[in-house]
Amino acid sequence: MRITLSQLEAFYWAAHLGSIHATARHLHLSQPAISARIRELETTLEAQLFERSRQRVTLTETGLAALRYAEQALHSSRQLEHFRKSRDLTGKLRIGADECSATVGLTAVITQIKEHFPSLDLEITMDVGSILNSKLNAKELDVALLTNPSTGPEITNRFLGWMQFAWVASPSLPIHADPFRPQDTNGMSIATHSAPSTLHAVVESWLTAGGAQIQSLNTSNSLSLIAKLTASGNAISILPLPLLRDMIAHGTVRTLPCDPRIEPAQFYISYLTATHNSRIDAIVEIACDTLLRMNFLTPDP
CATH class of the missing domain: 3.40.190.10 (Periplasmic binding protein-like II)
Known part of the structure; x- marks a missing residue:
């Protein structure tokens, strides 16, 4: 049996999305169709590509190696199409x-x-x-x-x-609440986007969901400025996780596990x-x- 691009596509998106349901939704196909394509690919390769649980799929070591070849094949296919x-x-x-x-x-x-x-x-x-x-x-x-x-x-x-979002603060700030709750923001300077914006709405929603009164917020239209204010210890903030990865890795900010969760x-x-x-x-x-x-x-x- 020959490997098809449709099999590779199903495998690729299942690997990146982590579930058959999400892959089927993304590719506008049924879940049985996605599962069948992945099984066909596993049969052809004579290898198990995923560990399967009730809701999720996780790459096996062989699947991780195979994914690199699938990515190369799909990338070449897209280049040829265009x-x-x-x-x-x-x-x-x-x-x-x-x-x-x-x-x-x-x-x-x-x-x-x-x-x-x-x-x-x-x-x-x-x-x-x-x-x-x-x-x-x-x-x-x-x-x-x-x-x-x-x-x-x-x-x-x-x-x-x-x-996804997270509460973040400078490691130098003595915030010991675990989890961090809306009432713990009392007396703290909060930096966020100016309204109307998604980030401003996320902050307000989290505070009000926990019964906290909205205090004066330090607002800016610049995420980079908000991040700098936070890293310097002049404010705490909710920021998008993709923006935080390097800052967390370098130790310039730390996340504050919180309750309630921040709605994405x-x-x-x-x-x-x-x-x-x-x-x-x-x-x-x-x-x-x-x-x-x-x-x-x-x-x-």
Whole structure:
């Protein structure tokens, strides 16, 4: 039996999404179809690729090794699919992104876009979600990466995954509450995005869910400034996990396990429906593929 691209695709997304259900939803197929493709691939390779539990699938050591070959094959397939289009496509693509995705994931997405469409000119806008929504609705952007879009009927919103958040503070701050609760913020300086924004809403929602009164918040439209204020010990904050990974690894901030949990935000790629064509389809797939490979998002809330 020959290995097919559909088998590799099912294997690849199951490995990255961690469940057959999430893979079926992403590929718009039934769960039995995904399971069958993976079983066919395992039979051909004479190897078990996953350890299976009731809800999740986890790569075996053999599966991890096989995944690298699957990624190479799928990448080559995508390059071949876009070979003719990449020679012909010209013009400008206006891309918007919130600061977290612009800082952490957009460079990798742009690298892939330029690889497939080298003649395409890119115009990049970084701003908070409310501004990106306004620009999309005003047709000043072709596509945007953002949380919780609020767009009109002329915009198509495709769900990519969940953005996770965490409370963070400087290691120098003597915060000993475990878990960290809303009442523990009393007297503390909290830095967050200016309203209206997803991050501001996340902070307010967490505080009110725990019965705490909203105190004066130090607001800024810059995530990098909020992160610096937090690392310096001048404030505590809720920040997106993708933005925190390097800071946590370098010990500049520490996470505060909290109760209640911080509700994640839905992350989307949104684009003008009127411009929907093979180019947009390809860019959506490139963005989704790249961000998931980076573990920028999680498939489940």
